[in-house]
Amino acid sequence: QLTGMLREAYRTMTKGKFSEASDSFKEILLHIPLLVLHNQAEEHDVFSLIRICYNYILATKCELSKKNAQVLALS
Numbered sequence: 001q002l003t004g005m006l007r008e009a010y011r012t013m014t015k016g017k018f019s020e021a022s023d024s025f026k027e028i029l030l031h032i033p034l035l036v037l038h039n040q041a042e043e044h045d046v047f048s049l050i051r052i053c054y055n056y057i058l059a060t061k062c063e064l065s066k067k068n069a070q071v072l073a074l075s
Contacts, residue, residue: 001031002028002031002032002035002049005024005027005028005031006028006049006052008024009021009024009025009028009053009056012024013056013059013060018060018063018064018067019060019064021056021060022056022057022060022061022064025053025056025057025060026053026057028049028053029050029053032046032049032050
């Protein structure tokens with residue numbers, strides 16, 4: 001299920017919908033504590049997913065800040 005959510009978050013990111021993408025990545029992070037992991041490989045995958053979401057959320061914040069700065073500069 002999280003894989004599908006990650007794919008959708010990637011799609012919104014590539015479409016330039018940074019606010020939606022950020023919400024999608026945050027939603028993935030909210031689901032992680034509910035996971036039941038059965039082995040160390042799954043644990044590694046989850047930590048990788050956390051890093052991916054963190055980095056994409058940071059990137060969306062940068063892009064949104066850049067857009068806001070451009071709007072303010074035009075005002």
